[in-house]
Amino acid sequence: MAGQADLDFSFKMGGEAGYGIAQSGMIFSKACTRMGLHVFVNNEYPSLIRGGHNTVQIRVRAKPVPGHTETVSMVLALNRKTMDDHEKEVLPGGVILYDADDVKDTKKERGDVSYCHIPLLALAKEAGGERIMRNTVGLGAAAAFCGLDVGIMNQLIKEGLGKKGEALADTNIRAAKLGYDFAAKNYDTKAFGWKLSGRAGEPPKMLITGNEAMAMGAIRAGCKFLAAYPMTPASAIMHYFAANERECSLVMKHVEDEIAGINMAIGAANAGVRAMISTSGGGFSLQTEGLGLAAMTETPVVMIEVQRPGPATGLPTRTEQADLHFVINAHQGEFPRLVVVPGDAEECFYLTAEAFNWAERFQLPVIVMSDKYLAESFFSHEKFDQSRVTVNRGWIVGEDWLKAHQPFKRYFSTENGVSPRVIPGTAYGIHREPSDERDELGSIDEDPQVRKVQVERRLRKFASVQKEVPAPALHGPAGADVTLVVWGSTKGPAIEALELLEKQGVRANVMQFVYMWPFPEAAEGLLREAKRLVLVEGNATGQLGRLIRQQTGIKIEEKILRYDGRPLSAEYIRGGFTSLKGGRA
Amino acid sequence: MVTLAELNSGKIPDWCPGCGDFGILNALKRAMMDTGLPHEKFYLVAGIGCSGKTPQWLNTYSIHTLHGRALPVATGAKLANTDLNVIVTGGDGDGYGIGAGHFLHAMRRNIDLTYVVFNNLVYGLTTGQTSPTSEKGFATKSTPFGVIEVPVNPLALAIASGATYVARGYAGDIVHLSKLIADGITHRGFALIDVLQPCVTFNHKNTYEWYQKTVYKLPETYNPADKMAAFQKSMEWGDSGIPIGVFYKESRPTYADELPQLSTPLVKQPIDNVDIDRLMQKMI
Known part of the structure; x- marks a missing residue:
């Protein structure tokens, strides 16, 4: 297989909600970042608390990871559905770890993949645990194949479970070891083609979601007040604020509804503190009323809108980028607002922090948009540079x-x-x-x-x-034959798609719209210079394309759109490009 | 300490001649003067309706908000700066109708606000429709055959919802009303002063004449610490008599009292260089 520099390993864990998949995913991911590797973690889950089908997918590379892939090298199937649904995603030479006592009568259709039975339940019990500990046994087995550092993994188990008691941590460490030993003894784990090896001297990395990065950016910017109502996929922002309320001396108010939320934020901002709300599209709908009050009283508030597929309840736990025109046009009348859309965790941090400066310098509402894929995926990133965040409160007179x-x-x-x-x-x-x-x-x-x-x-x-407002960001070679026009979380997958297109002989670059409204003046020139524009968006109607046409008259005819509630990926973009009329360059 | 001259905004109220709102405005000014609190620390928050214009006639810091949203705006302002004396004005439609949800939750929180409700039992600024406090059978433009619902009982609702100062005043008795408002301002916690306010244009049933005959002051012997007695009193309404005064009062920590991070008001905490290194370290 390829060397360490080209390492690209994806591991998917699947099972019902309540099986502890998210926790195992965190342990695996953090172990990788502590080994000096880069990761990207995305999750898919339905809107329920117990049962259903949940997956966590961890992608590991020696270099930064822009997004997930549609293929994986290893699957840990804690239930039958994981096996059935994801068998096809495994790359040749990959493995599927499962418990044959649990997941029976599967088709095992892939001749180029190893199906490795690990007695997850039996070993969990042997370790002194219960059914809930099968994921830890699986984690150990996975480590045996891919070379995850067991010492670091055990340390993370201790850190994660230490609060619930040392005994529980020890039981889990035992369970992981039994899984590891079983795999090492019964299978040729050495032959597995994807090996993680530590990279000494790498700067330590955070494992952080878009939501957390936004909350952190707000706190760094001196935001003292957040009013929010729980709504997936934005809730983690309120959780983060609440958890740090006392340490950082701020107030997170869980309100009776989003209407109260925006109005409380307006009251707090009007009284002189930096204040914000966080919500999803449904909550923002209720807040369109308050948006206008902020604009009319010229009160600086920051609003975070994390998109999910609508209308109405839509797909509550999935992803989409379909609120752009809604956010730009919400509320009656004509008034200034600023709309900015980060594309990854790093941008979530810096742009949210900067949103407070925009809001106060121009005394207007600033809306920072995100989406489920960006908000709830984990990115590995070095600590953010605090010196890059400065506070400018605008014209306040004494x-x-x-x-x-x-x-x-x-x-x-x-x-x-x-x-x-x-x-x-x-x-x-x-x-x-x-x-x-x-x-x-x-x-x-x-x-x-x-x-x-x-x-x-x-x-x-x-x-x-x-x-x-800055011009759209350009990624990839200047003067490329094809320019992918994107916004928000599509940034990472689009940048990665450039490599795939290059292999097909297509020289492409990416134009990422970050500041959406006011529409950046420099955008038109950049768009006109491009040789061939292809719109890539996570919605069904090409909303950025409509905005571009409205502001510049440029009509982008070629579109790659995704609106099935799942995130865009590099492979999806390549596939979409190939299907375009004349897609093959 | 603020004077009457300092409180005048120089604008002439555009209410109907004879409107009960004039009495409330005068009582409010007098209450603000009587508290002896500094002029610039008053922060008025108003809803929408005839009553919503009150801050326009006063020279204080104020924000005029949206229909029904005065209480959440006031809550945010108070949590941001606990040094402000936040007074909220609004009408019965504003507070007990469109803003009813916020009303309930503001009281549960015992947020330290003074809420003066101009309760005229009708919608005035929209030219005469039924309000949440209109009596059953009351005929209006929106209920030409009479209101079907029974009215909201704001006092009983307030006592049940955790307000710690619950009073009713009458716009025709400015001296009595100004004392209720001043005590509401100095009370630590959520103070509701529901004010019976004749609407001379759209309510020809609950008039000055009617209130003069029905309104009576709670006797000296009445004990506002007795919650069950307060419930009972709050149920009295109609030709046989309507009590005014402090129905219920208790001492309970305010919402802000329970937040140790507010020992210094948020607005006074420095934000130029908030160090988040520890937060980032936890993510590694």
């Missing part, structure tokens, strides 16, 4: 300024549209902030000239933001 500028005109007209803001409680700054149209003092006023001045001032803020 007592001295106010004394010299009486009466205080909260909404007076300026060139860039931004008016002075004051923290309530400050002497000499008393003023009113109505949700009605108002004059520069904050008095409700329906005079046509006042209305015109205020509308134009608010829209000047939009123009000011537009001048500053």
Whole structure:
């Protein structure tokens, strides 16, 4: 097989919810990152708590991993369904670990794959555990094949279960060892073609989800208040805030509904702290009302919208990128807002932190969009660079300024549209902030000239933001024959697809839209320079394509779209490209 | 300490002549003066409706919000800066109708707010439709054949939901009302002051004349610490008499009291360089 530098190993664990798959997945993944390797972990699960079919897929490389693959080298099947559904994904030479006492009468259709019976249940019991510990036995067996560092694995079991008691950790370590020994004794594990070997001297890596990176970015930026209502796939953001509430001195309010959430965030931000909400599309629907209040009172709030397939309840635990136009257009009337979409965990961190600067500098709502695939997948990443996050609170005036500028005109007209803001409680700054149209003092006023001045001032803020928003990011070779136009979590799979296309003789690059609204002015030139544009999106109608056409008149005819609730992958993009008219370059 | 002159915004209220809201506005100003609290620490939050315009006629920090959403905005502001004295104004439709969910939960939390409800038993600014407190049978533009539902009982709801100061005032008795509001402001916890407010334009049943005859003050002997007595009193309504005064009062830690991270108000905590190294270390 290929050498360590080309290592590309994917391991899928599957079983019913409640089988401990997520925990085993974390142990395996963290063991890999501690060995100095890079990982990407994605999970698929239905909307239920017990039963169903859950999978965790860990992809390991010696270099950064942009996304998952549609194929795997090893499967641990804790139930029949895992075997049936994922047998076909195993690469030639791969193995399927299963318990023949449990998973019976399977077809075993693949002649090029090893089916390795491991008595998971019997060994779990031998270790002193129960059925729930089968995953740990499987973990040990997997380690025997792929060379996962057993010492590190045992250490992680201790760290993970230590809180529940040393005895439980010891039982699990025993179970893992029994699995390891059984595999090593009964199978030619040495012949397995994918071997993980430690890379000494590698900087330590975090294992972090998009959700966690966003929450962390917000905390670094000084966000002190999050109001949220549980909703998959955004809930982990509220969990992260809640867990760190006291250590980081902030407030996470679990609210009665998302309407209360946005309004509390507006109240907190209006009172002078950095505040945000986190939700999915359904919650954002309820918050469209508050979005306009933030815009009208010019209160800086950050809103995180983690997409999932809609409409209505849709596919609650799956992925999609279909809320772009909704988010850009939500709420009645015309007003400025900023919409930004990170493409990986690193961007989740820095762009969420920066969202607070945008919000305060321009006194407007900023929406940071994500999706299930980005939000709940784990990325391995070195610690983020804190020095890259700076706090810019915009134009907040204090007592001295106010004394010299009486009466205080909260909404007076300026060139860039931004008016002075004051923290309530400050002497000499008393003023009113109505949700009605108002004059520069904050008095409700329906005079046509006042209305015109205020509308134009608010829209000047939009123009000011537009001048500053960065151009779409370009990845891959300049002047390529094909440009894949993407946004959000499609970034990683699209970048990886470039290698696959290259092998087919297609020289392609990726244009990633990050700042969506205001539409970046530099985008049109970049799009016009490209030789052949292919849109790649996780929705059925090509929403970014529609936005591009609306803003530039450029119509992208060629589209690779995915809307089955599953994430785009490099292979899917290559397949989609090949199916395009003239897809073969 | 704030003076009457300082509280005037210079704007002339655009309410109907004779509206009960004038009495409430005057009582509110007087209450703010009587508390002796500093001018710039008052933060008013208003809903939508005739009552929602109240902050316009006052010179204080204020935010005018959306229909039914004043309480969550006020909650966020109070949690952000516990030094602010947050007063919320709204009407019966705003608080007991569209905002009823928030009303209930704000009281459970015992968030330290003073909520003054201008309760005129009808929708005014939208020109006369039924409200959640309209009496059964009341005919309006939206209920020409009479209201079918029974009215919301805001006081009983408040007592049951965990409010720690529950009072009812009458817009026609400014001295009495201003005392109820001032005590609500100084009370630590959620204070509801439901105010009977005649709507001279759209409610021709619950008029000044009717209230003058029916309203009576809770006697000195009434004990507002007695929750069951408070429930009983809150059920009194109609021609035979409507009690006003403090129905229920208790001392319970506020929501903010239970958050140790608020020992310094959030708004005063430095954010220029929040070190997250420990958070990142935990992820390795």
